[in-house]
Amino acid sequence: MPDELLALLSPDLHDDVARCAAAAGYRMVTADPRDCRRPWLTSRAVLVDPDALDVLATAGQPRRAGVILVANGEPPARSWRLALDLGADDAVSLPADDGRLVRALSVIRAPRRNPVGAVALLPAHGGAGASVLSLAVALTAARAGSHTLLLDLDEGGPGADLLLGIEDRPGLRWQDLSLEGGAVSAPALHHALPKAEDRLSVLASRGDDCTALRADAVSAVIDAGRGNGDLVVLDLPRESHPAVVAAIESTDLVVLVTTPTVVGCAAARRTAKRLLTGDVQVALCVRGPSPGGLRAGQVADAVGLPLLASYRPDPRLPAHLESGRPHISPRSPLGRAAQAIYGRVSPGERIAA
Template sequence: MTNVLGLTDDPTLIAALRRVAAAADRELCEAAAPPARRAWADAAVVVVDHAAALACAAELPRRSGVVLVCPGTADLREWQAAAVVGAEHVLGLPDGEVELLAVIGATAEPEESGGTVLAVVGGCGGAGASTFAAALAWSAGRQDAGRDVLLVDADPYGCGLDVLTGLEERPGVRWSGLTVEGGRISARALRDAVPTWTQGIGVLSADRETRAQLDAGAAMAVVDAVQRSGTTVIADVGRAFGPVADALVSLAELTVVVVPARVGAALSSARIADRLVERGVAAGLVVRGPAPGGLTPADVAEVTGLPVLASMRPEPGLAEALERGGLRLRTRSPLLGAATDVLAPVGAARPRPRWIA
């Protein structure tokens, strides 16, 4: 199926259409108006100018997905032509390129069964949220090799998920290499561009010098696009709860709060839990050992008011592994076991966290 059919002979409009189609990773078929009926019917989006709109309206049946474009600002004649051809949008170019990108991205992106978005946040400093986010991605890739997984770094104060996964020297797109000016992004192009970790898991990280410049709109556009394409998204949002974290938590089916089994950590996590509950977010705990004072997962649940999704004993050799080439998980890894427990109920109509005493 032709993705975008462009019907205009205006050089300014053609140049704009080519830029937008390239940015959306879509094929642009340029034709004279009126086109063949098959081309008109098969295109996902048809972009026409004033003259093409009138020609198509006279010769072809109405269809959805028609956009009328014009140089500069649309005037009365453009709106009249749009009404005649049944155009759903009237956009002046080049100022309207971002909106056209969003229209093409929303209409032409291949629809698959939607993926799952999980957010991970540390209940206190040093809780190990980034490590657990990586473990979730590892487990998701291991459970369903046919489904794409994207690990997203959205913690402006973290070390970087590319470092944690051992990909810091691997070429590929980072946040600073993405331009999402309020429109949509091609999920297929993004998956091909980011560095690949184990089992085909993509990792979208931030550059060290631009970590604090993450944009909430870009983050939402990226996660929305890849989730709609059927990808499982694991987002490490950190504890800062700025605009980026709030945006991604709002998209998540479940937010996982990682808490060490210590009294101070539990009290700190209670503040995070309150913030999530205020926003109506589905959330649960992963309680991480050791418990030097004998604090149980049930105790942590009582303090925070959140259910326990999983508990885990310490991961042997974790610190050394992270210093020597990035995280790698064994089959009987406590991290992997806890991640598998968290993922088990996800994808149902509603998360079903289980209590672990």
Template sequence: MSASVRPFRLPLVVTADADLLDEVLRVAAAAGTAVDVASDSTAARPRWSRAPLVVVGADQAAACVRARLPRRQGLVLVGLEPVPGWESAEALGAEYVLRLPEAEEWLLRRFGALVADGTGRVVTVLGGRGGAGASVLAGALAVTAARDGRRVLLVDADPFGGGLDLILGWEGVDGLRWPGLAGTDGALDPLALVRSLPQRGDLVMVSFDRGEPLPLPAAAMAAVLDAGRRARDLVVVDLPRRLDDAAVAALQGADHTLLVVPAELRATAAATQVAKAAALHCTSVSVVVRGPAPGNLSAAEVARSVGFPLAGLLPPEPGLARGLEHGQAPASSGRGPLADLCRRILTDVSTSSGEVAA
């Protein structure tokens, strides 16, 4: 089986107003992007959470509110004469209300930002249950990609995870951490961000410090991922199991999500619920099964139960836990089952066909 991975998703335009659609398409064409078009809320729903930008026509605002489409970042309400009202905008959760053609320059810049030169892939990693090993896999993917010459950004998105920098042995590496970025609500200069972060070779990291747990705003996460796409070849995000606003923003911006599931019955049942939550925001999901399997569950059985394709099996690796305790980054030697699995996953993610194969 395979799951499609798209490095760039099209903005979504929701309108049945032919004149308004013509205006929006004209602006999008000037910015160099195509758009997905949905004529009503029913057609919009499958793409609503995944699109990087949603432009709702004034003619469909009330219908989208009635359909209870989820509130999200990157939502713009647009109309011709008369100008759409703030009441509809507030009910939708729209960030901006625009009237065309007067606001076409603003919309042109917003469309243009989506097709800027950033081409880095974003991969999110999620544990099917506590202690599944998602953070170790995220760190190993980043380390392996950097060893292979890719420019990598590793993002710790779990404020209660204990610190991804500890898994890499980077707690003493100087650089900007989340407390210095959490207030970001606009675009970041990609190169300036990379220069400010903890770094070793081609791998840079955004992590938490040892202070109080810090809730991450979705806007800060979106800004970091956008900058990461532009400056890096690969962005790897370690997500919390309980999806907060920042985790949802990361899933919405991801090209692919890896769900790590121990080969155990209860872990599989828990992972099924986590997978359902993740699938609301990222349709490209595959399963990494971690051994051992006390009840002899096969990796294929686990993936089938969770409901997503199998990305790979990670058998037990002697010495991995001991190495982590001594500050040795996972897969840093380039040898062993974990490093082998990471290379296979990275090859799949990087394929020109854009597929992650089982």
């Protein structure tokens, strides 16, 4: 399966770039520079021309690897500065440098040793269990050795810090986060956030503060985590407000969590249609029990999404959550479901992809 190359170029460069992309084993995709956040984050390589750089500079796209400046001749100094700000480390002039471009794209395509990702857990309906599953995924990732950011965007929920028993630990909450220039330092963020474990930092809302989450803050934190090599796990609400939309646009995988009931199937279809539009990758997770005998595969067929995991409830889990010491065994049904989700965004899986 070819990697995707995002081309933000004028039409006169397209034919030369398409030829080089094919030679290096890429599938070329195009987008509007004013609205290209998802392909900007997910494409293996990005080629930009000077005109696109001017647009990207005002759109606040995060720095990333694999950016190459492409021009018909020598790019002006201002374009070089803008390209460097976005992470570019090379520039080519076409058609003279087509061989050089193929070589540069081939180097970018080589397997990456430390890929990063973001996964969001989204409930199809109240009580589906997405918040608990997000905790389980974050704990699984941290215990597997991944530096992990757990971002709780569900302001109507109890709070990930409360479920983890760290609500009294000092550290930043969403309402404390102020951004300068739309960016945040990941090392500083890890230092300032409360930790549930050595490799797991948690960002939740302050329970007594009703200030709405800002979309730019959510995007900046996700970008910081990804850029730092963290696995970012998001606990999302079912609300369609700008912060949730920004979060979904920044994730590699959204896991929709539902129950094996008629109501669960209907809610999952409705939630997917309302929130999960566009090219976001979506999978389904089904939490039992099934009072009517519906199987997880039947639920997935009814919803129209691939089934990633299904699991039965752990009767001991409520007591663990009540005590603020969630014990999630890797061999428990919840632990195995969390491992299945982590396996889709873990470094080994992403390299294989």
